[in-house]
Amino acid sequence: MSDAKIIDGKAFAAKLREDITSEVTKLKADHGVTPGLAVILVGEDPASQVYVRNKGKQTLECGMNSYEHKLSPDTPQADLLALIAKLNADPNVHGILCQLPVPDHIDEQAILAAIDPAKDVDGFHVVNAGALATGGEGFAPCTPYGCLMLLKDTLGDLSGKRAVVVGRSNIVGKPMAQLLLKESCTVTIAHSRTRDLPDEVRRADIVIAAVGRPNMIKGDWIAPGATVIDVGINRIEGDAGKMKLVGDVEFATASKVAGAITPVPGGVGPMTIACLLNNTLISACRANG
Ligand code: GUN
Numbered sequence: 148m149s150d151a152k153i154i155d156g157k158a159f160a161a162k163l164r165e166d167i168t169s170e171v172t173k174l175k176a177d178h179g180v181t182p183g184l185a186v187i188l189v190g191e192d193p194a195s196q197v198y199v200r201n202k203g204k205q206t207l208e209c210g211m212n213s214y215e216h217k218l219s220p221d222t223p224q225a226d227l228l229a230l231i232a233k234l235n236a237d238p239n240v241h242g243i244l245c246q247l248p249v250p251d252h253i254d255e256q257a258i259l260a261a262i263d264p265a266k267d268v269d270g271f272h273v274v275n276a277g278a279l280a281t282g283g284e285g286f287a288p289c290t291p292y293g294c295l296m297l298l299k300d301t302l303g304d305l306s307g308k309r310a311v312v313v314g315r316s317n318i319v320g321k322p323m324a325q326l327l328l329k330e331s332c333t334v335t336i337a338h339s340r341t342r343d344l345p346d347e348v349r350r351a352d353i354v355i356a357a358v359g360r361p362n363m364i365k366g367d368w369i370a371p372g373a374t375v376i377d378v379g380i381n382r383i384e385g386d387a388g389k390m391k392l393v394g395d396v397e398f399a400t401a402s403k404v405a406g407a408i409t410p411v412p413g414g415v416g417p418m419t420i421a422c423l424l425n426n427t428l429i430s431a432c433r434a435n436g
Contacts, residue, residue, distance in 0.1 A: 165423050175210070183212035213218075218230075221250075222253075235266065245259070260273065293419055297409065309351050361393045
């Protein structure tokens with residue numbers, strides 16, 4: 148078996164951001180509207196700080212307004228809810244995102260529920276999760292939506308394909324399964340209690356790995372020719388003690404068997420922010436007829 152095609156998420160995301168930038172330019176010229184994204188970060192988690200910085204930078208590069216709200220780790224929940232209420236009412240803000248995880252004293256579900264579903268560009272509000280499950284118009288979560296774009300670009304029509312989603316989180320696994328079901332895939336959700344995970348993976352035409360465990364899915368679990376989308380971003384110690392990023396799939400072995408595979412980094416990662424900007428653009432268009 149020859150080596151898998153490498154799915155270039157970095158290039159795909161760059162093209163998507165270019166298209167978004169053109170649409171933003173048109174929206175400004177035709178309607179005098181500049182899409183605006185508000186990002187809230189509570190605390191000083193280093194990984195979250197990097198994500199928030201990148202979101203702000205790419206928002207501006209696409210011609211949108213970026214509003215960053217950095218709050219101290221001990222911010223009371225009531226203050227955070229008050230900020231969200233203010234952003235909900237602000238017509239210049241089309242998207243609101245509270246970076247997760249939030250500190251332990253804050254109830255994550257209460258925060259997500261407080262965001263106006265029409266501005267919930269993360270797609271985490273129960274109204275948007277419900278819309279995704281029932282076929283309504285809402286926002287799909289950015290990482291699974293980015294995975295779906297890469298899959299369609301690689302395979303075209305997904306109808307009838309067997310897909311296994313490894314991981315059942317609200318952010319990736321569950322919405323990913325809903326999106327694949329909408330594309331008429333036969334979907335299995337596997338998780339930590341799945342009895343024979345290698346066997347489930349072996350039967351799939353499409354494998355989505357979203358468990359957060361470095362190199363867990365091995366090449367000999369993959370069906371020859373399958374398409375593998377690796378959502379994992381795990382930091383591990385590499386050669387000479389240097390930290391490196393690896394996915395949930397053991398790339399060296401899986402790329403010998405798969406038909407196509409996303410690398411880590413440069414696969415799914417860049418798609419998440421591009422899809423966030425896409426959702427913000429959609430929200431601004433909906434708000435302005
Ligand atoms: N933390 C990790 N991924 C995400 C994401 O997509 N959105 C938010 N808000 N927080 C996250």
